[in-house]
Amino acid sequence: MKRSTRRRLTQGVLYAIFAAVILFVLLSADWGRIQPYFFNIDVARSAFPEILTIAAKNTIVYTAIAFVGGMLFGLLLALMKLSPVLPYRWLATGYIELFRGLPALLVIFGFAFAVPIAFQWQAPGGSVGAGLIGLIVVSAAYIAETIRAGIEAVPKGQVEAARSLGMGSTWTLVTVVLPQAFRIITPPLTNELVILIKDTSLLFIAGMAIGDRELTTFARDSLTNSANATPLVVAALLYLVITLPLTQLVAKLERHNKRGR
């Protein structure tokens, strides 16, 4: 048998198995029973427009704040970790190990309740603001490690070339190293962003006013009120509506940047 024929045959078998599994799952589900509780059109309708104007909007706003904050703080931590000054390295390493090791939920809770009491401190933006700081603190720990890896992946010759042209270390970092580092880490940073979108659902632990609710909290409240799970399904679809275009955009950006490599 020719190799191409054999390959086509194995591929055909794999497709057949895939189709069979999908068909089996679809046929064995009890659609009649699940439909009124999970795919109820009337309940879905009643979630609009608030699920867009409040919930989806808040998810996006929280994600943007947490990501920008996490990037800035994470960049600072990454630079500290690469610093020639030993105490800075210790501090950064200790911070990263601590906050990567703790569940985000507990950190958000801590910043929303323990920190304000301990330090007589009122976060900007109330309890959600305090929770967001917790989210920034956690995401910065992950992003710091990503950025550090990116900086270290830029070839040493790049720094040597910039320095031998007489550029100082700061300009070298800003104009030569970081632009290349961020290109290298675009895929893992996208990952962080997508994880962050979903982690905004943990902010509920900080306590939320009606207008502060993001997608998951909104959907859970609707679930309680209507005794119907359809709002959760709508929320799930909206998460996809947010993440999919975003990842597509980044992929496009990446292809565009390829010319410079």
Added chain:
Amino acid sequence: MIPVAHAAPGTTAVPAIEIRALCKNFGENEVLKGIDFHVDQGEVVCVIGPSGSGKSTLLRCVNRLEEPTSGTVMVEGIDITDRETDLDDVRTRIGMVFQQFNLFPHLSVLKNLTLAQQRAKKRGRAEAVEVARRNLAKVGLSEKADAFPAQLSGGQQQRVAIARALSMDPDMMLFDEPTSALDPELVGDVLEVMKQLAREGMTMMVVTHEMGFAREVGDRVVFMDGGVVVEQGRPEDVLGDPQHERTKLFLSKVL
């Protein structure tokens, strides 16, 4: 060993590069074992020797990409191992060309040439672009100003790297095996640019395996082996009539 000092006419007596008793260790490994070395203004000095002889390390000590373990390195009379010296300022006067080109891949050719002019020499954008275009023309790549490094051949990239160094208006140029990473058919263009520079009177220190270039362009050839300068002199003497066994052995392998 015959020290040949022939400063180009109209230059002062201060050597462009003067190195005394230079030692460099990488951990236990002694790479440079007490080098005395100088390059006069306007002189073209080619440093040859087997790999691991320390010639690249010597070159990299001149602009302190490598930190000397001991000894002094003077550039135009300024001690660059002195902590008080403004290293960035001295470096703008020393052009450096690397074996691996080290162009900035995320920037266009033109931006590669203007970046350090603007950041290190504080030139305005218009002036930087003008200088960049002049130097691109000099290396014969005017039409590549908007290209990105990845779109160029190795030889073109190295010529851009030379133009980038020249755009700082340096007093001297250091070349670290500039043609070693190139396909053989691309070596000629790069050497041609370097010859042109030498004809214009540029002070050059060239670590190279191109014996033809050393013979034709070099005012002096320095043979290094095992972290010491074994022999130096006029190219026709060192390459044509070597005095030391180690030089003879090396040349018998490469010529």
